[in-house]
């Protein structure tokens with residue numbers, strides 16, 4: 313390719329491209345061909361950069377080589393870069409360092425910065441943090457923006473220099489003001505954290521936005537975070553989702569994960585679980601542990617993708633391998649329940665222990681439950697309560713409830729109703745339904761607290777409205793009998809219905825009584841019998857006995873002594889005293 317240069321002797325425009333109509337440097341219209349003999353080092357550098365931009369790396373290398381041979385610092389630096397990247401020549405760190413050092417010695421800022429980087433990461437030279445900071449410093453004195461940013465990082469981390477966040481913030485500011493995008497981001501972070509400078513979220517966001525305007529993926533992501541959380545700006549879910557999407561499209565995994573969350577829960581965008589799963593998958597494949605976990609949950613629950621235990625286990629395992637506590641816990645639950653894997657409580661315990669060590673109280677609570685049941689371990693109430701206590705003291709509501717129960721029944725700890733009610737209270741205050749119900753029981757009967765029926769009803773109602781069948785039954789009973797609230801048989805029957813349909817045997821029994829007596833509902837003996845039967849099948853001795861009575865008396869259909877005796881016997885086996893007497897009476901008759 314032929315070289316032309318501008319005819320104007322003070323203009324250094326030179327090109328291998330077709331000559332333009334007018335010189336872009338001086339506006340002249342005449343160009344002369346050149347065989348190279350009349351070119352100076354700067355011309356070769358300009359030609360090399362043109363070649364490199366065109367992707368003709370061999371030409372670029374030989375152009376830079378000519379400039380470097382004349383001792384030109386820019387030529388040496390560009391030739392060093394060719395050795396660093398292996399463009400037009402075999403990659404060689406030692407050659408790159410040699411050339412950077414020659415240029416740096418001549419005061420070439422970019423070469424000084426590159427040499428500093430080689431020292432920082434031990435490329436072509438032994439790693440030397442002090443030498444790195446020194447060379448960054450030389451370049452920063454010349455206001456090289458990249459060097460200012462690199463030196464700021466040294467001051468932030470205290471590598472090669474004494475840590476000095478004020479100096480770091482100053483250097484980031486200089487670099488950012490010169491338009492260096494990574495410095496804008498780092499400066500924004502320091503302003504957000506109030507490190508080395510006053511905390512000011514508005515100013516932090518302004519820098520992120522400046523970097524985001526250049527389509528920097530991390531800055532776009534951070535803008536999303538600021539708009540989502542309302543840092544320095546009114547929170548704005550649609551704008552946050554839009555920032556996440558722009559960063560996600562560039563393949564930035566944390567943004568893909570956050571955008572997926574927006575789609576899954578319809579935050580700032582219409583909910584679209586299918587698309588959410590697609591973005592989770594992209595982030596998960598890049599190793600984003602939060603995305604792997606979220607994806608596992610989608611696979612487990614069949615949200616936005618067909619339910620698949622296999623996929624759920626696979627993604628939980630990947631996140632668990634990165635020690636994500638929540639993933640260790642959920643994978644443990646799969647092993648404990650035998651969901652998607654062969655049931656293995658020992659493996660569950662192992663996973664829970666790893667999660668517990670990472671400070672996850674829910675895992676401590678599960679360990680306690682395994683010891684309570686003796687599942688995969690030797691049963692031990694003291695060990696169970698020790699784990700419940702650890703999780704309870706970390707304010708984990710289910711564990712507070714479990715510990716309260718241990719105190720109520722003196723399991724693993726001395727019985728202490730006051731402590732029981734206190735732990736139930738902490739858990740109930742967090743809205744945990746089971747504890748609300750247990751505490752309601754304490755108030756209804758004055759166990760560990762002063763008797764207060766109205767408070768009992770209030771607590772039962774809170775738990776009942778959360779759908780806890782036992783609480784629905786207790787509330788039904790108070791409402792039926794007018795305990796702590798005005799009697800209202802119809803409302804009572806309705807609570808019994810919800811409890812019964814929730815599978816609670818006492819609720820079924822009480823609901824059956826309503827139909828038997830026409831309390832709050834229309835009297836209906838066949839329905840009453842059906843609910844007694846369901847309660848009996850759930851193992852409630854009272855219901856078994858009641859069925860015995862019904863068959864013996866023929867309350868709903870013909871008398872049936874054999875059926876009656878069978879139900880009495882079942883109830884008696886379950887420890888029902890009147891049933892035992894009924895069995896004796898019937899057997900005497902025979």
Ligand SMILES: [Zn+2]
Nearest residue numbers: 318323335338
């Ligand atoms: Zn010119």
